[in-house]
Amino acid sequence: SIDQENSSVMLADTVFFSQADEQMSCNIVVLMPDEEVRQAVGEWLNAQFGNTYTGNMTDIQALVNHYGNSHLDSLRSFFEEGVPDFAEPCYDASMELLFETDKVVTYGLTITLDLVGAHHVTRELGATFNKNDGKQLTWDIVRSDSQSQLRDIVRGMLKDYFNVKSDGELMEWLQGVDDVATIPLPETPPYMTLEGFTLIYQQYEIAAYAAGMP
DSSP: OOOHHHHHHHHHTEEEEEEEETTEEEEEEEEOOOGGGHHHHHHHHHHHHTSOOOSOTTOHHHHHHHHHHHHHHHHHHHHHTOOOTTOOOEEEEEEEEEEEOSSEEEEEEEEEEEOSSSSOEEEEEEEEEETTTOOEEOGGGSOGGGHHHHHHHHHHHHHHHHTOOSHHHHHHHBSSOSOGGGOOOOSSOOEEETTEEEOOOOTTSSBOGGGOOO
């Protein structure tokens, strides 16, 4: 349970959309970003949610309302096509603070879409923003001449993730990868956490659904 005082603080710092319609639901919860990075965070959220919001990117509540209604309409259209009585299609998204210093701030975003298939689809990513100019730190922070070295590091960490020792064993887990020496780096940019420089592959990006998100 949450006491009244803490609840008020949480709501004051959180923007949310939550609505259910018959057997479907849409819930979006976003931590209000700091003012100096709000524009950039709004643009980032817009890109992740569908890139259809054209309003003020610093108006996070308007952005969240737009996508809440948009995704609820999509679920409603899906529902009208006919789904089993037990089905409860839903769209859930949440943004939280992952890491912060006096120079940068990192937010994490998790989006889950359940259309009553074999399994739901989830995207999990983070983004780090420079407090000085509000810009997101992307792959530009990695020197072009160090990408080969980074791939070697990633290969070693993937071996740890899949608990294998050799390149051949690793290849048995990967999909769409021709050579372990040229493993593609994640599509989503790196971000900073307390543990350091963080990379994440999405579902199906380099491995089967059962492999999760390395």
